[in-house]
Amino acid sequence: MRQTIHRALKQEGKHVSCAELARKILKAEGLKEDSAGAILGPYLESSPHFTQDDKGRWLALEPLLKSRFLPDVTFAVVDIETTGGRPPQHRPTELAAVKVRDGKITGEYHALVNPGREIPWSVVRLTGITDAMVLDQPELTEVLPSFLDFLEDTVFVAHCANFDLHFIRYFTTEYLGREFAPPVLCTFKLAQRLLPKAGRYNLGELASFISLDDSENDRHRALGDSKTTAEIFIRFLRMLQAFGLESLEDMLDFQDVATAEAPSLAEGVSIDPATLNDLPTDRGVFRLLNEKSETVYSGKAPDIQRAVRDIFYPKNRSATKFVQKLRTVRKVVAQPLESELGMSLQAVRIRRNSKGMNGAGQVGGTGFLKISLGSQFPRAYSVNNLAVDGGAYYGPFRKQAQLRDLLGAIHAVFPLHRVQRSGKDSGGQEADSGGVVPEIPVAQYKKMIARLQRMLEGRMRRTSEDSLLAFLREAWGKKAPSPGQLKRNLGRLRHLVKNHSLSGPSVEQRNIIIVEPGGTMQRRVCYIVRGGILVDELEFERIAPPVDELAARIQAAYFGEEAQATTPGKEALEEAVVIASWLRRELIDGFVMDISPGAELEEILPALIQAVADPRAAGTSITA
Template sequence: MSSQKRRFMAQETMQEKRVAIQESAAFQYVRNALNLKEIDDSAAFGLLTPLFEKIALNGANGLISEEETARLLSGPYLPDTTFAVVDIETTGGRPPQHRITELAAVKVRAGEVVDSRDVLVNPGREIPWNVVRLTGITDAMVADKPGLMEALPGFLDFVDGCVFVAHCANFDLHFLQYYAQEFLERDFSPPVLCTFELANRLLPGQKRFNLGELSTALGLLDSEEVRHRALSDAEATAQIFIRFTQMCRLLGLDSLESLLEFQQPEEGVPPPMAEGIRLDPAKIDSLPRDRGVYRLYDKDEKLVFAGKANDIRRAVRDMFYPRNRSAGRFALRLKGVRHVEAKSLRSELAMNVEAFRAMRESSLVNGNHSVAGGGFLRLSTGGARPGVSFVSRLARDGARYYGPFRKKAQLADLLEAICAAFPLPYQAPEGYRDAKKRGAFRGGKRPPRLPDSEYAALFEALRGILEGRLPQEDERIFSLLKKAWGEEGPSPGKLKRHIARLHHLVRMYALSGPSVERRRLIIVEPGQTREERYCYFIKDGLLAHEISFERSEPPVRVLEEKVEEIFLNESFEGRKADPEDLYEATVFASWMRRELMDGFMLNLEGRTPPARVMEALLGALDDPQAAGTTITL
């Protein structure tokens, strides 16, 4: 028998089996039990057939009987277990930089909703406009609501002793665990069930697993008006979860332990260790699952390779157990590795700085030190390269640098907006060819050549806009630009629209602040433990000094001396700005642009007295709510 004929016969057998499933009494019984009457026959068949194929076969025709189905679904499911279905709304994606704006939980016991709670929370900061559009929660709605330190204890008491259930549970759980620990010194480690993971296991034919798609697939009412509010999302998740528990009963999952185990993704056969590797596998298995930096050494204690990862063990394991040819070729270069060192770090910045320094020392190439993403916007009023340009690296050449940007498209848009409003010379390297072609002249005019003396005022005005110092309605800017363009420029209406768009992009890309090389900052971030702190002193964009200490015992005298020496002593020059220091400055600049703060930052403007700096610094160390904030002095 040919292989083609065998495949055809197998497909025919599978089709017959599926028709038998659809026509069986058990299929209709389950459909009614899951309350899937609102969806059509075809959708119900597609939804339930994978479930029936997973059920242990029973009877001569390979189908579970109606009696067996009724037996499995009879009685309440885990009647002694209470599930708390939780949803939260936040100002962004990660604590502590982003805060909670709403907490909601729906309690489910024996397949029924038995209680619920919903609390609006004042995040203590402005809610971004894109979050307002998504959730409908405005600053006015939370202005008179309790802060998280007041609202969180009661909410945690409400869900205490329950199994934690959420859709994409890691997000909600991470926020609650972080703030429970940092604000309340309280451990929150419940058993966790994720409806997203359960959907992947129970509904393999479903293309999308977001809350709206699942609600529609299961025939639940889904209202756009109330979605993305915590209570309505928790209620929808609860109804999905109740149906999922019924499906799990049919699979014989009759305990909480079996349910927790079932939600884990099915893993294929793990790849073998690469040939020639002499590293003891036990050393890999002993690595932490934390965020941090790892170093690979050979038998002579020479650093072969270094890197960073959110899960150190997984990252190192993937290097020595390659999953594809490219990874296999790289593994051949690691044959000499004999041991691994790992350093767990709680801060994204501390990890990036440590990794950068480790990569410089490794014998294998770890990158070219160019900034990730789109690079910098460079403003220069003189020298060999006057004008506005894109660069991928920071330099100490008297120009001003803004960024780094996350994407080249952002730089292209910004250059277009600048050159549409300002008659300035521009430069774009080969990597920005598309932007150079558009060249900010889309719908605009080629800039006239001005006397060198007139460019200074234009650059000063542009810096004012980029740094957020000039309002959009400033008529002086409009008059200056209209005069500079002369008769060759855009019409007054177009010019005003160009200026407005430039202001909009500056706000959208969060550029409002000093250029990179003008920054004077004190950054305090968590270290290897929850109590350890790394303190970085940044002067003129470069790292001038760093110190580590315990949060409960800050070296007050040393910190005060460094503040006075670095920021008030005019003769202090700090470290020489060699290329490595500039690369390191890019690490700090990239971190600030990506909004990945785990501690807090003091932004020093002018000659702030040391006593005031120390008061703010020590106050922020004692206040858990200071985490994720920038304090301007």
Template sequence: MAQPPRLDGAPGYRQETLDSLLGPDGSAAPAAQALSDTVFVVLDLETTGGAPDGGGITEVGAVKVRGGRQLGTFGTLVNPGERLPPFITVLTGITDAMLAPAPRIEAVLPSLLEFLRDAVLVAHNAPYDVGFLKAACARHGYPWPRPHVLDTAALARRALTRDEVPNRKLATLARFFRSAVEPTHRALDDAKATVDVLHGLIERLGSFRVHTLGDAIEFAKAVTPTQRRKRHLAEGLPHVPGVYVFRAADDRALYVGTSKDIGTRVRSYFTAAEKRARISEMLAAATRVEAVECAHPLEAQVRELRLIAAHAPPYNRRSKHPDRVVWLKLTAEAYPRLSVVRQLADDDAAYLGPFSSRRTAELAAAGMYDAVPLRQCTLKLSPRTPTPACALAELGRCPAPCEHRISPQEYASRAASPFRTATHGDPGPVVDALLARIDTLSGRQRYEEAAVVRARLVALLRATVRMQRLDALTRLPELIAARRDQVGGWEIAVIRHGRLAAAATSPPRLHPRPTLDMARATAETVQPGPGPVPAATAEETERILAWLELTDTRLVDTSGDWVSPIRGAARFSTLLAKAEAAAPGKEWSVRPALTDRSDDARSHRL
């Protein structure tokens, strides 16, 4: 529990919220535990008033129950070590004389914590009572057992209407449920009254399809009527890795997601933790949830991407249109130029990408124009017939191939070759040229212009690093890898040209080879194609790369060498991270970056 300091230097305590009282690991109680089988300790405290760090406990009362039967009681006065305020004496009838011989709270806590052990703590306005107990434990060195907590006041706010009860005070609820004990502002009496209120609320919860402890704790939170009405959609789903699809009445896919545990993840959409407006709208339209079980989380991630691409669900924001990417193409002509295209062609042109938007591609192209003398016009130039030059030639920004001031061979060497080399090999010359320009502009205190060039460098270098990573994997006709799962088995993936062709899981204590051979034999046939992502989307291949690069993933077999250029774009990863982290418009120190980048130059043979 957070302990904000007080002005006098003593540790402070604050009243807890319901979300902080849910269980040992901060999660809801076990969903399968029936309320009729749950042991509850219904607690009430009387205090000197105020907040936990400004008052003390004067009386403790607790009743242990299960299945409607009382199992035990706990009650004692507590000496708070201070005089009682007069209004507390009037309210409770407890006097200083009554408290003088009573034990101090540090002597009561061991017995009380033992009484609470392994039970669900119930209280009316639970954050108040739990706040005092946690403060007392912290003050006297007792670890808080972090029981699951159920608040009868919160349950009543959800289960009872204003027409039934005018308020949710304990006395009002005790009368409504005809409690055998009337609340008297004495701890044990109030705890016994709360027991009757709890039992009455549990009966009422049945009409809301709340039958388990986990359901009751979630029900007590601020869920919407739609979430409460549709929570049955989460019933019966498997607790395995996979993909889930929320579908509408006409069977349209509304939302696609993935999880290591489908049942638990879908259940979370019907809890108070889910506050997204678009998800609330989606739940209102959903009529069923379809589960697609997968061998392991990698297959689930890939299937999610493919389903989103196939159905474009309206409530998914990402990965809906993987085909909407663009590429920078260096045209195959006498004087090549850069062109933004939507598809790869099986030709002799050089490509860089994929880019998620035309703007990003044009930003990377501008970086190339800053680094090498590529022409920026869109004319198709003839090596025989000259064409009048544009203003860029007069400004020295173009070697004017249109007027044949440069031969096709020299143009290829100075302009076209650096692009080809940067995309498939060493982007060092291009990076150095851009860094030199940034250094010059920074030295002249032209920081805004330097920031523009830096943005171009980031777009260009990010695309180059990405494409070389993708290209290294998609060149391989087949790669088989395995990774230990949490229960001692093996997650197996067969990858062909960067596409997940098969996935399987080998059980624990069995040799994985038969499972691996079966996965390979039944794997999808994948044909190569042009570019670095011939058989899958870039996003799918990147998910596979992330899985392959986990420290505990093992390469089993490959049909070739999985390599990247020794002086490739990957050696600029530190420089790229530094450039991405630099705030727009601020001065960026280039010299340290030039030093840092050399540290990453090494072979990437895997």
């Protein structure tokens, strides 16, 4: 609507009343001024591109400035499309940039990229980029050098710039061994400063607010969005000059000025504020120690310094109450860690030995789906904790509601016996709950459980759906839902399994080797997992993996006497939950190697060493 109003006022070239404007654009003859103002006023009053005279008439403003602003600076307005939200597990599918110089677009770059992984359906729906479109496109290692050449000697500009910058910086470092540290301007931040009345600052809303017609640019495609962002940025350049800014440095400072008053140090705490400024800004874990060097509180954070400062410089009432419990803190110990898994494991180990307020509690999720394989008629039900008892465990789930929904969907498809809960027993008793379940022979029931497991583990092909439906109708017998309803129930179950990332074997069946970054990106930690339990770990320099030591550790874990089944303790089960949760949340910073049944050390070790040396292995799962 703002664009329509703007065009109409530009055509008039003079001040126009709301009633006249309504007749022109709404074809509303005879509409009174007050009524027309009630309709059009919100659009006119909230935009910086309209002005009103003392008679209440409106005029479309000319561009704020026609003079040149920073004519010798070249800006590269960048947008990328990716398979997801964080590298290296997610990768670019499209790169684009347009150059802006002296207020004009002077060049453009565009390339589709093969990400080397499946594009999630949610991303396909948003961007329109499919696996088929990128199948024959070059990989990022081939495209990235020319893209960086295009960006050379420019100011990096993007909407929500940290997202695009993080991907480009990560892969530039990992794939090319180069630094990427240009000056950065974010149009989202600039919009918040320049257009405080806009309210919403996503690209589409922002273009509409400033009456920019971007209908020719493909939304959610890299080149189209970069062109729209460039047009917005050119208008911002004019506005910035009107604010009195004279240099690039002024612009960089302008976008980052804090809009709220910084909080004060909490009263009554004993920590020396100067020590907080010396904390690393890396991600990792931290411990707050009292005068006896006992851990009072611990945590993990993407920015250690910011997280600790937020504790001692509270921003609200609840934070102020919390920090009063930390009056005995005298010292902060920080440990940078470049891996989400390393952070989570270390946080659990610190809390385990902590005497502080967060020394205990639920770890890594809110429960598991268990299939009790040891009984004649196995049941599927929820449990709070992981155990090694012959059952199959799937999870953990981040929310109880997700687990309840999945169980409901399972029982709507598979006619399973139910579990009667008993007191505090998290596993439930092996007794029927009285639900209406058809009588099924043991052999057929076990086949049904096997098919359920294949579905949960992503091993059931879509082409087998007709045979599965026929099998289920036979199992349900006379109590079966209608064919259409059963098919819909099965579709919902498949959707929930995919949505909750339930792929791969159940927790207790996982034999995997995980290699993740250590304290820095130059170090690696090898986690050896047998039967879902972390049995060994080894840290080493990335460029010099200890081949003999790794061989010995792998031999002992999977092929030696230690590989015999043992009952893990509480601490081992806690860490197993952390690893299972990490795998489901898709937070891989290194790679995961699945150890196939029958695989030998001579196959595992070379594949492992090769993957450590290959930066393209980061964020992937491989099989040995």
